[in-house]
Amino acid sequence: MANVNQLEAILPENTLKTRVPQEPVPRAVKPAPSRYRNEIAKYIVHRSPDCDLCGKCVEFCAYGVHARQPGFKYFGEPKHHLCIGPNCEKTDRYCVAHCPRGALQIQENPMFKVLGDFRWTADLILATWRMAESGDVPPEAYDFNYECGNSGGGFDRLRFKFPKQPPVKVRADEIDTSIVLNKRGDDRPKIKIDVPWYGGGMSFGSVSNVTQLSKARAAVAFNTFTCTGEGGYMERMRPYDDHVITQVATGLFGVREETIQRVPIIEFKYAQGAKPGLGGHLLGDKNTPAVARMREAVLGISLFSPFPFHSVYSIEDHAKHIEWVKHINRRALIATKVSTPTDVDMVAVGSYSAGTHIVHIDGGYGGTGAAPDIAKKNIAMPIEYAIGKVHNFLLAEGVRDKVTLIASGGIRTAHDIAKAIALGADGAVVGTSELVALGCVRCSRCESGRGCPRGIATTDIELSAKMDVEWGTQRLINLYSAWQKILIGILQRLGLRSISELRGRADLMMHLDYTNDAPA
Amino acid sequence: MPDKYHIKTRPVPPLGPRIGKHGVVDWREDCARCHNCVKKACVYDRYRQEAEYIRNLNVIEALYFDCMGCFSCVQDCTKGILCLTINPEYEKLGNRYWKPDIIKTTWLQAETAKIPVSGAGYRGPFSGQGFDAMWTDMSEIVRPTRDGIHGREYISTSVDIGRKPPFLALNGRKSTAALPPLVTIPMPLIVDLSSPAHTLPKLDPIIEQTAADTGIIAIMDSRYRPIQTEHLENIAFFLGPDSPAVPDELLKKTRLVEIADSPAVLKRINALKIIQPQIVVAVRVDLTAAGVNRAIELGALPEVEVIHLVADANGNELTTQTPRFLKDLIRQIHTALVEKGIRDEITLIAGGGIALPEHMAKAIICGADLVTINLPLLVALECHLCEQCRPGTPCPARLEKIDFNYGVGRMTNLIAAWHDQLIELMGAMGMREVRRLRGDVGRAMFFENLEEETFGKLYGKRKPA
Secondary structure, rough: OOOOOHHHHHOOHHHHHHHOOOOOOOOOOOOOOOOOOOOOOOEEEOOOOOOOOOOHHHOOOOOOOOOOOOOOOOOOOOOOHOHHHHHHEEEEEEEEHOOOOOOOEEOOOOOHOOOOOOOOOHHHHHHHHHHHOOOEEEEOOOOOOOOOOOOOHHHHHHHEEEOOOOOOOOOOOOOOOOOEEOOOOOOOOOOOOOOOOOEEEEOOOOOOOHHHHHHHHHHHHHHOEEEEEOOOOHHHHHHHHEEEEEEEEEOOOOOOHHHHHHHEEEEOOOOOOOOOOOOEEHHHHHHOOHHHHHHHHOOOOEEEEEOOOOOOOOHHHHEEEEEEHHHOOOOEEEEEEEEOOOHHHHHHHHHHHHHHOOOEEEEEEEEOOOOOHHHHHOOOOOOOHHHHHHHHHHHHHHHHHEEEEEEEEEOOOHHHHHHHHHOOOEEEEHHHHHHHHHOOOOOOOOOOOOOOOOOOOOOOOOOOOOHHHHHHHHHHHHHHHHHHHHHHHHHHHHHHOOOOHHOOHHHHEEOOOOOOOOOO | OOOOOOOOOOOOOOOOEOOEEEEEEEEEEEEEOOOOOHHHHHHHHHHHHHHHHHHHOOOOOOEEEEEEOHHHHHHHHOOOOOEEOEEEEEEEEOOOOOOOOHHHHHHHHHHHHHOOOOOOOOOOOOOOOOOHHHHEEEOOOOOOHHHHOOOOOEHHHHHEOOOOOOOOEEEEOOOOOOOOOOOEEOOOOOOEEOOOOHHHOOOHHHHHHHHHHHOOOEEEEEOOOEEEEEHHHEEEEEEEHHHHHOOOHOOOOEEEEEEEEOOOOOHHOOOHHHOOOOEEEEEEEEOOHHHHHHHHHHHHOOOOOOOEEEEOOOEEEOOOOOOHHHHHHHHHHHEEEEEHHOOOOOOEEEEOOOOOHHHHHHHHHHHEEEEOOHHHHHHOOOOOOOOOOOOOOOOOOOHOOOOHHHHHHHHHHHHHHHHHHHHHHHHHHOOEEEEHHHHOHHHHEEEEHHHHHHHHHHHOOOOOO
């Protein structure tokens, strides 16, 4: 039998041994322009050969669309993406009206309708890019709808009922957007994050190491979290351990005691919203040498995370899992990620009773590295339905204030986060929006071959090199910053002092498809 | 345990030009000839393949549209002269119900036999009409059957067609009464008659071979004669009111036959049973305004074994001003038969508007035992559903010239892909038997119910659409 000293050395209290010095990342907004030569624009400015180079357009344009380098005679290509389009006509700075030769013309970019889809409209993608560039809300003149998409249901039909005047005047700097992740009142740390969201699990394999690191660094800057997903824990992420959630999922890829001991939160992933009940699937093409090494798997074969945990067939089994991890890491909180079946409320309560701190429900329209199309569209309910169902059930069971409810799967904007909270969540997990901030166009080609042509969701060395960590971090910091401003704006208009006051306040919203006359 | 149902597939590339969703328009003027797009920007190497593809194609009007829509070349072009566009040919595919993305995904499955997989989240509308207004459930933590598609656990998709006795009367170990005949097929799908607008005799032997290869059944016109007698097990002749009779020796070798509904339906069933006592007779009921009641009425007749409910090609009720959708009609008929306590005795087959594999699963959840399809098999042959199948009008898919093996391969691939996707949905639900999925609306979530439970309570009444 080992002596006491030897036992102490492997006991969980010793987990601090696995720590490396943590690296701070400043929460500073800096411009992070697009990494592409040509930006996709909503409007196109045509300059005909009639132009006599008088330069009046440069003088009038308030947005810097027309540019001529000092000392140059000819204009460069107009910066189409800066043009606000026909909205400018109402102002006295409309270049088309002021051009003495009538040489300018503005038209909607035909490419605009190719970009985006029902859930992520072109407007939403461009607005997210704009926020990631500037760290601010897109100027009103651009008329971007950055609040919601055009899916015709759920968040896209919910609106806040802002009073003409806020009932209470609250200064922006008085508003608290933080949430507490441990409400159980146990002996584990009361971790608080500064914004009501954290980054979703994306494994190394589904995304590049640059993407993972950028997400982790942005999480440090905003005192929130990112999640490793199920694909191992890169050594390069260790300077950010304090802001990392590591995932224990069914394939147990890259899960080791030491990775569990490094982090403040461990997430059990039972299912993923985009492919509930089906488990994970990394196609062979993306299983590169680095991925195979990290996952301790054979190079080039498809890697399945079977559904579900074959050691968990009941809440009692789940409790056993939680106990196991709690023992290995005595300072960690436990998050349980489940998808949204019809009995999601029962699952949530069961998970709470098993000892979880965070119940994370992932709706049917969530993002994914690869999922069957039939699953993404058809299996499990959209998150908008699940939030209220779980929130109300937790209330009825009298445990709502003992557990943190986090929603994900189709949360694209700051408004979506606010709506999810008003429906009853404490906070949200975001994933796709982060990728869009990094330049994703949602072409859906993350799954096969070399992976993402934009260099985000790929493990191909050449493609990953299209983006660097500094730039990626800054884009995410900028997006987070803009979102925080939007959230503060929403709370200010509603006269609320903190984001937690918004929780469960569905009465502050209306639904465009309903009569909105239900008795309170 | 029976042998695992497996459909043998092989890749069958398209004969015609691929019609992709996106295309890159190169304005040419002002091109710097830097070849950024060719050498660097396109990670799929499409620019290089384009010339090769067009060179090898034997049709002159071919345009190469296999762009993946990633915008990389557009955004990296030195002169900014590239523009991504939606291919107008793509937008012309299909119609309002059979949307271009349905046609495209069917083509892909017919070519590869694989389940369509993509990255990023769902891109479509929140919900929609018909089958798009419901979601299938899944099982969290308990009851997994994911392994079905990886061979570790068997998910049965076989169904029995015919009348089942409400109970067994046993004398010792033997049944006291003769059990009615049953036809068992390995997946809940049969091929329906071609619609008159899309009838092409050349396709019949291809359908016959596909049905035989996949073990399912194809409903054929009574005039059709099989290419191989052994395939009669996979053929169900349709006997319309004016159809010529099928020779008795052929009928005796079939397992299933379908007759049109008529006042003399029982007489006709009896006549067929005299020729072939082991044959199962399905009655085809058009889902007109009177169709629902007629189906319920037929279901109560002990002589009727199978009812085949047929909506129009878009899943709508026939001959009414405000048609209801197939899913609601199935639910109504199924529920009425359940209330009468006779649902388990009768087989319901539903057809019309089944365009995607999820429709098959959803129709079964709503109460059908199995479904019929015809148009998806036509689309598998690269049909555009342009509705111009007339002599003298050129068919964009050149259906009159297709090769037998190509046709069988494409149709078989599609059926295999549908089967795999049915297993995906059942695996997620934790179901091991498609027979148990029938009418199990508890394993589905309906838009109107979820809306009422979630938003109805909060925001009053839903406004009419």
